Amino acid sequence: MQFEYNSDYPGLIGQGQFIGAEARDPLEFPAVQPLPCARLTTRIYHRERIATVENVIVRTVINPSRRKRRGSQSSNSSSDGFMSSSSSSEEDDSMADDDISITADPREERAYWVQRTVREAIYGRVLLAIVLRRRYAGDNADWESTNERCAIKEMAWQHIRRERDRLAEDPIKEVAAMQYIKDFYEQSIADDQPQHFVTKSFRSMLATNIMTPLDLLSDDRFLYSVMPFCEGGELFERLDLNEKFSEPEARYWMLQVLNGIANLQRTGVCHRDMSLENLLVHESGALIIDLGMCLHIPIQETQSLSAQMQNMTMNAATANGAYYNSIPKSAYNAKPMRYLIRPQGTCGKWIYMSPEIYKNQEPFDGHAVDMWAAGVILFLMLTGFPPWERACMTDERFKYMTAGYLVQMLTEWNLGLSSDAMDLLQRMLFLDPKDRLSLEQVLAHPWMLQPVPTPQQMIGGGGGFI
Known part of the structure; x- marks a missing residue:
């Protein structure tokens, strides 16, 4: 070569x-919409006993009146497709308390129990969390802990709004790019055997050597990008x-x-x-x-390389026919260029x-x-x-x-x-x-x-x- x-x-x-x-x-990445979540205190089955724990991040559902109220604020949505989770806290505080009803989504099979801060980040911090799975044993515990851990990049919406246009690092573009890459490669890894949630995700990521998200969640204060924890x-x-x-x-x-x-x-x-x-x-x-x-x-x-070369070398070709004739014939059938x-x-x-x-x-x-x-x-x-x-x-x-x-x-x-x-x-x-x-x-x-x-x-x- x-x-x-x-x-x-x-x-x-x-x-x-x-x-x-x-x-x-550069092109824009496809917009992504974070799923609504909340940090709750809940009962979990952990180490063969039931405990009440704080800081559990779980997907939520919002009552119809709240959804309608939010829908009326759609003009405040960002151009990146992120909806009113990024709207100002003042707007959220203006809502009456009885207009807000947030509960854990009963269809959601996993949640994340935050343990500690791993490190600080530009727009917030990285958290270590234990993956929880839904429990249906009927013993008054909604979740049970697993042996799987994850890292959660917690980014403050207030900080994002204030600094995003001033800094080179863009958290909205980051999560959009990661989701785009994940979608691109998701079908390339054969799902031929049962695996745990994070283990299966690691298998896919290690095949590409690129970190992609497990979940993208948001509440009124933070955007959460959930990823596997690298040991x-x-x-x-x-x-x-x-x-x-x-x-x-x-x-x-x-x-x-x-x-x-x-x-x-x-x-x-x-x-x-x-x-x-x-x-x-x-x-x-x-x-x-x-x-x-x-x-x-x-x-x-759309434009073929042949057409591009004809447009860009016409003058040179006219002045020097040898130059134009020296272009390899294979170049005219080349793949699309960037x-x-x-x-x-x-x-x-x-x-x-x-x-x-x-x-x-x-x-x-x-x-x-x-x-x-x-x-x-x-x-x-x-x-x-x-x-x-x-x-x-x-x-x-x-x-x-x-x-x-x-x-x-x-x-x-x-x-x-x-x-x-x-x-x-x-x-x-x-x-x-x-x-x-x-x-x-x-x-x-x-x-x-x-x-x-x-x-x-x-x-x-x-x-x-x-």
Whole structure:
């Protein structure tokens, strides 16, 4: 395979020749509607006894008068499809107490018993919860606890309304993107054996290496995104414990990162914030999380590549017939292409940010910026330190590494890396995205084709392998 140019860059016509690709704004994700819920005190069957517990999040039903009253406020619904759960608390307080009747939905088979705060988040916090299932034993307990745990991202509607347009991370887009990806892949995992709720969901997610929601719920104060709880923490924490990974270990995790990126690409999603901190470990797998900065890549669905090239190269063809005749005939029957994306602002973590996102001046390719971040992730795993502080020419290491001197610098530092590993890093981290390797090329690189540890060889919790 040819490794001298990006084989997947928009406008490629073959043999490293590119034509100018059109740029567009990203697409909108399909709107999603969170289901109504409440935090209740209820009786549960737990550890062979019945207990009354607080902080149980459960889907609810609202009496008809409340539903009618809410319906009259539909003009306050957000443009993203989220209804009056995001309306102001002042409007809710104005309703008479006897107009509000909220009860647990008797059709709902599960609920979530909140245990503690795991960490703070931009729009709220992440909670640890135990999954409850409906109990029909007739012993005055509505629910019983299970051995399954989940993480609930609790985001305050007030904070969302105040900060959403000011920050790069958008929680509404995040839950919409996660639901879109979940719907896209939901039918791909065969449901051929009975499994617990969270276990079945993990099976699906680990196949794609992308975190998707179990539930999306909302009350008048919070939006709740319910996800499986990953026991292994961040991949960054594993690397921090080990200082750096051996090449086989790095290859093991890199294959999972690339599988996640491949599945994002299939759904037309650009993450824009890929990092070790946004990779959670569960058992022997890694899941991509935090899609708050992602974009829905615009795709060319109707116009053929032939028509595009004829429109964009007509003048050049007239002036130089040899150029037009050199376009491969196979290009005219190529699959639909994606557009470049118009600048959307500087966002993400500095060391993972691609130079085109950092500059925020020209259109960029959604696939290329995620693959750049994957290159930085691989660099961190193999060396234990970041390649640079920022993706700009005032950073000397960035300037020289992206200009083609990365192998020379790593060799001089005597880090003991193989020539194939250093070659792959260089080819993923060139300044011009048209010079970087595509996902397909990275997977075909000689370093990626070398032996990989099995999941059984990876030591759980330590990040090393036997």
